Amino acid sequence: MTLSVEPIADPGAPLARRNPVAKLGAALLFMLPLILSVDPFAPSAALVVELLVLPFFGIRMRLLARRLAPLLLTAGGILVTMVLFAGERTGDTVASLGPIDVTTGVLATAGALVLRIFAIALPGIVVFATTDPTDLADALVQNAKAPARFAIGALAAFRLVPLLGSEWRALTLARRARGVDAGRNPLAKLRLFASTAFALLVGALRRGVRLAVAMDARGFDAGVPRTHARVQHFTAPDAVLLAAALLTGLAILTLTLALGHFNPIIG
Amino acid sequence: MSEVRLRGFGWRHAGRRAWAVRGLDLEIRHGERVLLLGPSGAGKSTLLAALAGLLPEDSGESEGAIEIDGLDPRKARERVGIVFQDPQTQLVMARSGDDVAFGLENRGVPAAEIWPRVSDVLDRVGFPYPINRPTGALSGGEAQRLALAGVLALRPGLLLLDEPTANLDPAGAALIRDAVARTADPSTTLIIVEHRVAEALALVDRVVVLEPGGGVRADGTPELIFAAYGDKLAGEGVWVPGFSTPPVKATTKPADDLVRVTRAAVTKRLPPVSLSAGAGEVVAVTGPNGAGKSTLALLLGGLLAPTSGRVEAFGDRRPPHRWRAATLTGRIGSVFQNPEHQFVTGRVADELALGPRRLGRTPEQIRRIVDDLLDRLRLTRLAEANPYTLSGGEARRLSVATALATAPRLLVLDEPTFGQDRRTWRELVDLLAGLRDDGHGVVAVTHDDAFVRTLADRTVPLGEPAPDPLPRRSRP
Numbered sequence: 159m160t161l162s163v164e165p166i167a168d169p170g171a172p173l174a175r176r177n178p179v180a181k182l183g184a185a186l187l188f189m190l191p192l193i194l195s196v197d198p199f200a201p202s203a204a205l206v207v208e209l210l211v212l213p214f215f216g217i218r219m220r221l222l223a224r225r226l227a228p229l230l231l232t233a234g235g236i237l238v239t240m241v242l243f244a245g246e247r248t249g250d251t252v253a254s255l256g257p258i259d260v261t262t263g264v265l266a267t268a269g270a271l272v273l274r275i276f277a278i279a280l281p282g283i284v285v286f287a288t289t290d291p292t293d294l295a296d297a298l299v300q301n302a303k304a305p306a307r308f309a310i311g312a313l314a315a316f317r318l319v320p321l322l323g324s325e326w327r328a329l330t331l332a333r334r335a336r337g338v339d340a341g342r343n344p345l346a347k348l349r350l351f352a353s354t355a356f357a358l359l360v361g362a363l364r365r366g367v368r369l370a371v372a373m374d375a376r377g378f379d380a381g382v383p384r385t386h387a388r389v390q391h392f393t394a395p396d397a398v399l400l401a402a403a404l405l406t407g408l409a410i411l412t413l414t415l416a417l418g419h420f421n422p423i424i425g
Numbered sequence: 426m427s428e429v430r431l432r433g434f435g436w437r438h439a440g441r442r443a444w445a446v447r448g449l450d451l452e453i454r455h456g457e458r459v460l461l462l463g464p465s466g467a468g469k470s471t472l473l474a475a476l477a478g479l480l481p482e483d484s485g486e487s488e489g490a491i492e493i494d495g496l497d498p499r500k501a502r503e504r505v506g507i508v509f510q511d512p513q514t515q516l517v518m519a520r521s522g523d524d525v526a527f528g529l530e531n532r533g534v535p536a537a538e539i540w541p542r543v544s545d546v547l548d549r550v551g552f553p554y555p556i557n558r559p560t561g562a563l564s565g566g567e568a569q570r571l572a573l574a575g576v577l578a579l580r581p582g583l584l585l586l587d588e589p590t591a592n593l594d595p596a597g598a599a600l601i602r603d604a605v606a607r608t609a610d611p612s613t614t615l616i617i618v619e620h621r622v623a624e625a626l627a628l629v630d631r632v633v634v635l636e637p638g639g640g641v642r643a644d645g646t647p648e649l650i651f652a653a654y655g656d657k658l659a660g661e662g663v664w665v666p667g668f669s670t671p672p673v674k675a676t677t678k679p680a681d682d683l684v685r686v687t688r689a690a691v692t693k694r695l696p697p698v699s700l701s702a703g704a705g706e707v708v709a710v711t712g713p714n715g716a717g718k719s720t721l722a723l724l725l726g727g728l729l730a731p732t733s734g735r736v737e738a739f740g741d742r743r744p745p746h747r748w749r750a751a752t753l754t755g756r757i758g759s760v761f762q763n764p765e766h767q768f769v770t771g772r773v774a775d776e777l778a779l780g781p782r783r784l785g786r787t788p789e790q791i792r793r794i795v796d797d798l799l800d801r802l803r804l805t806r807l808a809e810a811n812p813y814t815l816s817g818g819e820a821r822r823l824s825v826a827t828a829l830a831t832a833p834r835l836l837v838l839d840e841p842t843f844g845q846d847r848r849t850w851r852e853l854v855d856l857l858a859g860l861r862d863d864g865h866g867v868v869a870v871t872h873d874d875a876f877v878r879t880l881a882d883r884t885v886p887l888g889e890p891a892p893d894p895l896p897r898r899s900r901p
Contacts, residue, residue, distance in 0.1 A: 321513065373527075385533050
């Protein structure tokens with residue numbers, strides 16, 4: 159198992175090369191108005207806008223599709239759950255599966271939920287796919303004034319994540335070599351999984367401690383103001399991106415209200 | 426350019442009864458290059474941590490004085506650099522150049538100065554790649570070179586090396602020795618802790634031997650120290666140069682084959698290889714990093730399925746990787762490179778009882794097996810201890826003991842002598858020789874020439890490593 163941490167987009171694309179903090183901020187500002195309402199109109203409009211700006215991120219569609227695959231699974235799960243367990247079954251009956259009536263109302267609610275998930279997740283996926291983790295940490299420290307202790311520390315920990323995959327494999331094999339396997343017993347499987355996970359955690363903690371000591375030995379806790387070897391610029395186009403994201407999000411919200419689709423999440 | 430002065434220095438970690446170091450009087454002058462020796466548990470690593478200012482005041486109790494240029498080490502941190510054993514947990518950034526820059530940023534070096542210093546120090550340690558080389562794509566030796574560069578970039582007056590080659594294969598260790606030699610500069614005081622004395626000897630002009638109970642046992646030039654204390658140090662597990670071990674080879678021809686590998690390969694990890702191992706012989710599998718030695722060990726151990734070819738063992742129609750774990754552990758014992766991967770329980774004694782219990786032995790039989798193994802591998806004192814708290818040598822002995830507990834006829838070991846002191850090494854060699862003479866088959870994947878010379882009845886060299894795993898850049 160290796161985690162793909164490298165950006166999967168053309169780094170020269172007009173929006174991909176914006177400041178990481180601007181991209182992250184834009185994604186958040188755009189999403190905020192969307193979560194206020196549970197109607198199907200707002201996420202649909204947002205998805206349209208997102209698909210329109212997608213080409214400017216220079217992302218390759220096949221790779222994006224692969225990243226979206228887990229979301230499709232989630233969407234399927236939601237659809238099934240709603241059809242089986244929805245309390246309100248308004249609207250016309252589309253099909254009857256034994257005791258379960260599939261109605262238009264149920265399908266509409268489920269559809270709105272699925273749309274929301276995609277509309278909210280897509281900006282985040284695009285931002286992380288087009289952003290180098292090192293650049294993000296640098297920009298968080300330099301432009302968003304995040305503490306280096308947090309941003310660089312998280313970055314260093316992130317570097318150890320791919321190791322967990324090979325570690326897990328080694329632990330699993332070693333357990334088999336010791337004569338420990340679960341066979342077909344689901345309870346034993348669960349116990350084995352838990353004990354392997356615990357060993358993985360213990361190993362990860364020990365490595366984390368060693369890394370922290372090595373970082374401090376190189377002055378990470380020196381307390382003098384850090385300088386920055388790689389400079390991240392926050393420029394006018396970045397500010398424009400932020401403003402545009404906020405305004406578009408608000409525009410969609412206004413439209414939703416004006417057209418009477420608004421359905422507040424609270425109350 | 427730093428001077429070290431210890432007067433009656435001692436340190437006891439919080440919650441421990443014994444002092445890690447005690448009663449140390451030592452003076453190290455500007456530009457001296459010192460090899461710090463002593464048996465395991467003499468407190469060498471603790472002393473280095475203290476010198477690096479990495480022992481916070483609330484993490485233990487100290488006595489006496491420790492000074493670097495007249496300062497408390499905690500206040501002299503910017504004068505000291507330290508390189509640890511494991512390269513993986515010293516690298517911070519995703520790109521090599523950024524990693525060297527990390528320390529310079531921390532110390533507030535002006536941005537304009539950072540990159541010239543980075544490329545200068547990478548040249549000095551002989552780092553062969555451009556600065557944007559991903560740190561994840563470096564071999565162990567290359568990564569350790571980078572870690573050294575990251576420390577040297579800070580221009581420490583005192584450089585501390587804590588077993589910098591212990592986690593590396595011989596080629597990687599040579600890279601580090603070479604890099605330290607290239608960068609040695611008369612204005613840097615150097616202190617090295619290293620088991621493999623011969624490797625460090627060219628780098629130092631003074632040897633200090635710590636006494637396990639506290640204090641300094643000996644101090645002088647390498648020639649004088651080894652002439653006077655060589656025997657005793659070798660007996661305590663230090664790899665004193667010039668102490669070779671007599672070979673212990675099989676006296677009888679190997680009996681029937683226990684395992685036979687026929688043109689087995691694993692995609693991207695192991696090119697096709699054929700190999701057999703019989704009862705009563707020790708087979709050493711050698712070869713450079715990346716040749717697939719560890720993968721071959723997994724195939725032999727029944728832990729991995731070959732993508733092509735066959736693995737047959739014990740006359741069973743099913744290949745070992747299809748056996749139930751309990752069957753497997755009764756026939757083939759695997760010892761992993763990292764002992765901690767193998768530990769499943771919270772007590773040393775439980776660890777040894779696990780395998781026999783899986784095989785359905787009676788409590789009486791289990792007790793006998795456990796007691797016998799604890800005794801043979803000098804672990805009786807640690808029966809109640811948690812396996813994760815053992816020292817490197819103890820953990821290695823326990824991992825071998827766990828594989829022996831089910832009395833498998835075939836033993837497969839991956840780098841069993843890696844990073845071990847001479848005493849544990851000797852015990853392992855004798856133990857494996859004894860098993861062989863009792864009719865067990867032993868296959869060991871190893872980089873250790875001395876191990877091969879002393880014990881192996883047959884050597885199977887694996888080929889050249891696979892080409893560089895870095896993806897090719899697409900053409901513009």
